[in-house]
Amino acid sequence: MPSILSVVVLLIQCWSPTSTFMMLPSTVWIRSVTALVCMYTLIQEGHYVKAGYRSDTHECLRTCEWPPKPKICRYDFTIELFHTMSTDCMDCPHNQTHCYRPQCIPADGVPRAIIVINKLLPGPSIQVCEHDTIEVKVQNNLINGESVAIHWHGIHQRGTPHMDGVPLVTQCPIPYRSSFTYKFKAETVGTHFWHVHGAQLPDGAFGSLVVRQAAPNDVHSSLYDHDLAQHVIFVHDWIHEIFIERYIRFFLHGFDDTPDTLMFNGEGRHAKFVHEVSNDTIYTPRHEVHVERNQRYRFRVIANAGLECTFQVSVDEHNLTVIASDGAPFQPIQVAALGLSSGERFDFVLNTRQEVGKYWMRITGREFCAGMKGLALLIYEGADGLPDPPEEETPSQMGVLLNPFNMKSSPGVVTTNELIAIGDDTWTGEETTDVVYYIGSQLGLINNPNYNHPVYNPTFGVAGDKSTFRGPLSPQLNHVTYKSPTKPLLTQSREVSEFEFCSFESTQAAQQHCRIHHCECTHVLEIELGKVVELVLIDNGLVLNNSHPMHLHGYRFQVLAMDKLGDMTSVDEVKGLDEAGNITRRYLNAPLKDTVPVPDGGYVVVRFKADNPGWWFFHCHVELHMLAGMSLVIHVGSDDDLPPIPQDLPRCGGDWYPKEDPMTGGLTPTAMPNSAAIAQDRTGIPALVCVFASVMLPLFSKSF
Numbered sequence: 001m002p003s004i005l006s007v008v009v010l011l012i013q014c015w016s017p018t019s020t021f022m023m024l025p026s027t028v029w030i031r032s033v034t035a036l037v038c039m040y041t042l043i044q045e046g047h048y049v050k051a052g053y054r055s056d057t058h059e060c061l062r063t064c065e066w067p068p069k070p071k072i073c074r075y076d077f078t079i080e081l082f083h084t085m086s087t088d089c090m091d092c093p094h095n096q097t098h099c100y101r102p103q104c105i106p107a108d109g110v111p112r113a114i115i116v117i118n119k120l121l122p123g124p125s126i127q128v129c130e131h132d133t134i135e136v137k138v139q140n141n142l143i144n145g146e147s148v149a150i151h152w153h154g155i156h157q158r159g160t161p162h163m164d165g166v167p168l169v170t171q172c173p174i175p176y177r178s179s180f181t182y183k184f185k186a187e188t189v190g191t192h193f194w195h196v197h198g199a200q201l202p203d204g205a206f207g208s209l210v211v212r213q214a215a216p217n218d219v220h221s222s223l224y225d226h227d228l229a230q231h232v233i234f235v236h237d238w239i240h241e242i243f244i245e246r247y248i249r250f251f252l253h254g255f256d257d258t259p260d261t262l263m264f265n266g267e268g269r270h271a272k273f274v275h276e277v278s279n280d281t282i283y284t285p286r287h288e289v290h291v292e293r294n295q296r297y298r299f300r301v302i303a304n305a306g307l308e309c310t311f312q313v314s315v316d317e318h319n320l321t322v323i324a325s326d327g328a329p330f331q332p333i334q335v336a337a338l339g340l341s342s343g344e345r346f347d348f349v350l351n352t353r354q355e356v357g358k359y360w361m362r363i364t365g366r367e368f369c370a371g372m373k374g375l376a377l378l379i380y381e382g383a384d385g386l387p388d389p390p391e392e393e394t395p396s397q398m399g400v401l402l403n404p405f406n407m408k409s410s411p412g413v414v415t416t417n418e419l420i421a422i423g424d425d426t427w428t429g430e431e432t433t434d435v436v437y438y439i440g441s442q443l444g445l446i447n448n449p450n451y452n453h454p455v456y457n458p459t460f461g462v463a464g465d466k467s468t469f470r471g472p473l474s475p476q477l478n479h480v481t482y483k484s485p486t487k488p489l490l491t492q493s494r495e496v497s498e499f500e501f502c503s504f505e506s507t508q509a510a511q512q513h514c515r516i517h518h519c520e521c522t523h524v525l526e527i528e529l530g531k532v533v534e535l536v537l538i539d540n541g542l543v544l545n546n547s548h549p550m551h552l553h554g555y556r557f558q559v560l561a562m563d564k565l566g567d568m569t570s571v572d573e574v575k576g577l578d579e580a581g582n583i584t585r586r587y588l589n590a591p592l593k594d595t596v597p598v599p600d601g602g603y604v605v606v607r608f609k610a611d612n613p614g615w616w617f618f619h620c621h622v623e624l625h626m627l628a629g630m631s632l633v634i635h636v637g638s639d640d641d642l643p644p645i646p647q648d649l650p651r652c653g654g655d656w657y658p659k660e661d662p663m664t665g666g667l668t669p670t671a672m673p674n675s676a677a678i679a680q681d682r683t684g685i686p687a688l689v690c691v692f693a694s695v696m697l698p699l700f701s702k703s704f
């Protein structure tokens, strides 16, 4: 709702002679009425100044009670183009207070265009209690005309699969100047986040989403004294250009995959400024975290990466007691450092029992970010005046590392499958698995014709001579590039040509072909409602040392087994191991996750009960890989199994073709462009189409 201040601002705006409403009328009473109409219109469109830029003041951020007193929590999100170090920043960083001015986003000090929500980086934080209803009106004001959809990462959307926010899977993306209001129950407890599902995510269109529980329901409530809004922390990578520019350059102008800065909650240091008086080098502000001595704080850390970056988080001279991941609690484990891949969340308790002082919170870059670091300051109350500690890491920081990057488990290294789940959602291990699928992820040495023309720009040399490799790879699942359908699957799947789809079975059959030729289709894995499904995820690690954090929408899965086998492996090798009984699954109290990094040259076995009907995206959470096609859709149940979906959801897409010639009034030739032929030609996989047809057509003939 608009505040009094914003009403005044609107009044001034609407009364002003420059307002389009004021161009015509002249008498005072007409002007008054027009001003009211103008204000009403602007309020309806969400143009008012939002009350409280930081969401820490939202009425839904409260101590959660038992029995619950659910609220409807409303948020207005406006997505738009903006800029770091804009004129709003005035004299930042020379006058540090200016860096905190409203709408000033210093980021790492380097000016760049960004795409943000409500002119905040990260965007507004949604922090609610279990059983609340979240209602977010998303207004798309992206002047460049891009469409968007927002995904609520970690929220299972049981009963509301149309609120999952995946463009052309669960909804039509929101066009420029339109809005879409997401509304769903906050039933998935824990640390989550929201983000645009698409290329605008790494440009700043993300924020945290925390669903807290009443203390009696939280198995870990006795372990901490505080669970504060300001201790929800994003760790993320940052580049100095709009992400899509880097993306397309990656494919067409060589391999440029290192971010510029690692940041805590949108704050980092990169650009150097010289102080006019002291001549010192100065920077934009670091992220600061305030605590009191001898208290136990629950921190909630969320990781996101646009590029192939993994993070290790630690706090100097403090151990972390890690208690939950992706919203699911496990037996507390004390560690010195914690690994996070894009899309993963971990909660830990920090016991502030050191001397009053300042300590570094560190992000240590791994994988393609090796050698990079990001720092935030942990400041004990009473330490404000103290100098910053030296930035070099003290060698004493030894201890356990949880969730390592591409490593086997060992005495100092605990992999996530070794965690012991506790809490209500923990499986007792009694249910048997109904079906197992092997899914290999690879950065295939395959020329993607969408970017590199096979003749004009044969990235891999003519005649497939891989030795001339000089460019990018094709991120794929089971040798197939995911291609977005033309219409959203959840609501309009019957209108999508069957030639666009390929089934999991057909891609298996076409594997030999697809290892050599680029295969691309809307890859759908069909699963019957209620089946217990195991996915054996393999990262063959053929080319680069690059783990893939695989994220499943709509579910949390058990992590049953995980190992790194070597520098590389293959689906066949892992299948062989499995058939020989050499993959040991731990079913009892297996940890629950919704995002898991698959070690490079290794595997992860996950399991879930397919009891949430819908079309659920399953993909690598490295933005670069997802956009390029390292994804598929897991379709659970049939249309009949779906919960009621509003009939008036926006419809979109397809290939429109004029049936009548407006010039002559006559009919144009009846033959439409043969989309099947095009699909076949583009993908170059007749085999795939044929196999697919035999598998999928019977299925579709039922529905047509």
Ligand SMILES: *[C@@H]1O[C@H](CO)[C@@H](O)[C@H](O)[C@H]1NC(C)=O
Pocket: 095, 096, 097, 098
């Ligand atoms: C910084 O800006 C604030 C607000 O504009 C002003 O009050 C203050 O004097 C400035 N500080 C310096 C050192 O210029």
Ligand SMILES: *[C@@H]1O[C@H](CO)[C@@H](O)[C@H](O)[C@H]1NC(C)=O
Pocket: 277, 278, 279
């Ligand atoms: C500041 O640094 C510049 C270049 O390093 C030097 O020329 C100048 O004299 C310095 N000014 C002061 C006040 O130290």
Ligand SMILES: *[C@@H]1O[C@H](CO)[C@@H](O)[C@H](O)[C@H]1NC(C)=O
Pocket: 317, 318, 319, 334, 335, 336, 398, 399, 400
């Ligand atoms: C952290 O834990 C390790 C091993 O459990 C222990 O040796 C170390 O002293 C602890 N460090 C702190 C600062 O508590």
Ligand SMILES: *[C@@H]1O[C@H](CO)[C@@H](O)[C@H](O)[C@H]1NC(C)=O
Pocket: 543, 544, 545, 567
């Ligand atoms: C991958 O890591 C292994 C060590 O685990 C190393 O020997 C190999 O050179 C690395 N490969 C690449 C492409 O970086």
Ligand SMILES: *[C@@H]1O[C@H](CO)[C@@H](O)[C@H](O)[C@H]1NC(C)=O
Pocket: 576, 577, 580, 581, 582
């Ligand atoms: C499975 O493990 C056994 C015992 O360690 C070993 O002899 C066998 O070669 C393994 N099989 C495969 C396929 O790796």
Ligand SMILES: [Cu+2]
Pocket: 475, 547, 548, 549, 620, 621, 622, 625, 626, 630
């Ligand atoms: Cu990936």
